[in-house]
Amino acid sequence: xxxxxxxxxxxxxxxxxxxxxxxxxxxxxxxxxxxxxxxxxxxxxxxxxxxxxxxxxxxxxxxxxxxxxxxxxxxxxxxxxxxxxxxxxxxxxxxxxxxxxxxxxxxxxxxxxxxxxxxxxxxxxxxxxxxxxxxxxxxxxxxxxxxxxxxxxxxxxxxxxxxxxxxxxxxxxxxxxxxxxxxxxxxxxxxxxxxxxxxxxxxxxxxxxxxxxxxxxxxxxx
Amino acid sequence: xxxxxxxxxxxxxxxxxxxxxxxxxxxxxxxxxxxxxxxxxxxxxxxxxxxxxxxxxxxxxxxxxxxxxxxxxxxxxxxxxxxxxxxxxxxxxxxxxxxxxxxxxxxxxxxxxxxxxxxxxxxxxxxxxxxxxxxxxxxxxxxxxxxxxxxxxxxxxxxxxxxxxxxxxxxxxxxxxxxxxxxxxxxxxxxxxxxxxxxxxxxxxxxxxxxxxxxxxxxxxxxxxxxxxxxxxxxxxxxxxxxxxxxxxxxxxxxxxxxxxxxxx
Numbered sequence: 002x003x004x005x006x007x008x009x010x011x012x013x014x015x016x017x018x019x020x021x022x023x024x025x026x027x028x029x030x031x032x033x034x035x036x037x038x039x040x041x042x043x044x045x046x047x048x049x050x051x052x053x054x055x056x057x058x059x060x061x062x063x064x065x066x067x068x069x070x071x072x073x074x075x076x077x078x079x080x081x082x083x084x085x086x087x088x089x090x091x092x093x094x095x096x097x098x099x100x101x102x103x104x105x106x107x108x109x110x111x112x113x114x115x116x117x118x119x120x121x122x123x124x125x126x127x128x129x130x131x132x133x134x135x136x137x138x139x140x141x142x143x144x145x146x147x148x149x150x151x152x153x154x155x156x157x158x159x160x161x162x163x164x165x166x167x168x169x170x171x172x173x174x175x176x177x178x179x180x181x182x183x184x185x186x187x188x189x190x191x192x193x194x195x196x197x198x199x200x201x202x203x204x205x206x207x208x209x210x211x212x213x214x215x216x217x218x219x220x221x222x223x
Numbered sequence: 224x225x226x227x228x229x230x231x232x233x234x235x236x237x238x239x240x241x242x243x244x245x246x247x248x249x250x251x252x253x254x255x256x257x258x259x260x261x262x263x264x265x266x267x268x269x270x271x272x273x274x275x276x277x278x279x280x281x282x283x284x285x286x287x288x289x290x291x292x293x294x295x296x297x298x299x300x301x302x303x304x305x306x307x308x309x310x311x312x313x314x315x316x317x318x319x320x321x322x323x324x325x326x327x328x329x330x331x332x333x334x335x336x337x338x339x340x341x342x343x344x345x346x347x348x349x350x351x352x353x354x355x356x357x358x359x360x361x362x363x364x365x366x367x368x369x370x371x372x373x374x375x376x377x378x379x380x381x382x383x384x385x386x387x388x389x390x391x392x393x394x395x396x397x398x399x400x401x402x403x404x405x406x407x408x409x410x411x412x413x414x415x416x417x418x419x420x421x422x423x424x425x426x427x428x429x430x431x432x433x434x435x436x437x438x439x440x441x442x443x444x445x446x447x448x449x450x451x452x453x454x455x456x457x458x459x460x461x462x463x464x465x466x467x468x469x470x471x472x473x474x475x476x477x478x479x480x481x482x483x484x485x486x487x488x
Contacts, residue, residue, distance in 0.1 A: 155447035
């Protein structure tokens with residue numbers, strides 16, 4: 002539960018789209034792994050057989066594509082574009098994540114790491130959608146083209162699977178206080194000051210910041 | 224069980240199609256209505272209900288016409304791309320080293336259709352299964368020849384121990400001379416259907432020149448599949464090392480007073 006003085010960092014729509022994307026992605030991992038490794042074929046038994054597992058995978062893929070489009074439209078403005086020079090400076094010191102940095106450049110709503118993550122999810126997500134649809138309906142397409150959809154789908158999985166754990170770590174124990182942004186949408190001011198100081202300043206100056214237990218002049222709207 | 228192969232000698236084939244019919248009969252594959260496309264080759268390609276076709280080809284030169292007949296079916300690769308690609312084990316190496324199929328396990332994903340360098344497996348949308356020749360596994364398991372070999376009246380098809388068959392093939396090639404050669408043992412680890420061809424490979428319509436397991440299948444199954452686990456595992460280990468060596472990025476304590484409950488976290 003949020004406490005007095007905490008600030009709103011995500012709206013309800015963002016959290017719904019995030020969990021649609023996350024949920025479909027995890028289900029795709031589980032069902033995809035059930036087909037990729039024969040040792041994991043037993044996952045199909047939980048769903049009534051491997052034919053059913055294939056359909057769960059394919060139709061979850063459609064949900065994933067819808068979620069991806071919603072996420073791309075929603076976050077493109079804030080996370081799809083780099084803002085120089087602070088993003089470059091942030092990258093030069095890896096955001097202070099890898100070695101000791103006295104003063105990490107002040108960053109807005111999303112840091113360049115998050116932006117790169119977002120762009121990778123959109124790019125690889127589109128690749129997964131396109132290759133997956135061709136694999137589902139390969140009829141009438143040239144064999145040489147269809148053949149390459151499989152390794153490209155696997156390549157997308159390599160990236161997604163690795164990034165999933167990066168995201169899980171950085172969104173939870175790697176950055177304490179972050180996970181609630183996607184659960185109830187509230188974070189502490191101290192967290193915002195550490196993670197996204199430029200955004201906090203802009204929101205405070207414009208009077209748009211929604212603070213728990215305080216009246217706002219202008220409710221944060223999406 | 225010794226390793227057996229099926230040998231097809233183009234020079235002995237009369238194009239009677241006994242093998243094609245025997246295949247249909249043994250495997251219980253009734254024919255469907257087809258369209259005359261100007262060739263005895265019918266249907267024009269392998270189909271989900273036709274595991275074996277005779278290819279008919281005419282070659283005319285100045286004063287004669289030559290017929291070429293080719294028995295086309297699953298080549299039963301030793302290094303089979305379809306087995307590599309199959310996610311469920313529906314396609315497998317049998318104890319006879321041929322490529323068997325367990326139809327119950329097939330989920331109709333068509334991965335094998337794209338993987339096969341010979342374009343053999345065919346998808347049946349009605350059954351949602353992919354079908355192909357299994358070298359009459361039910362027969363060879365009972366020490367019988369495949370149905371097509373049994374039906375062949377001229378000895379163009381033979382079934383037997385691999386080394387013996389290859390010896391016969393090489394002797395026959397010497398006898399035939401000219402461009403005659405053996406096709407099969409030199410590809411994909413050795414096929415379990417070998418041809419004695421009288422002409423160069425390129426002469427035969429639909430014959431794959433220098434067939435290989437496609438690079439796409441190797442990249443997919445041999446490189447990217449293990450890489451996914453290595454990369455995922457690497458990130459998990461890396462994250463834990465980051466946590467205990469570098470530590471998480473916590474909000475600074477000195478600005479925590481605006482929220483005492485969280486400040487000390």
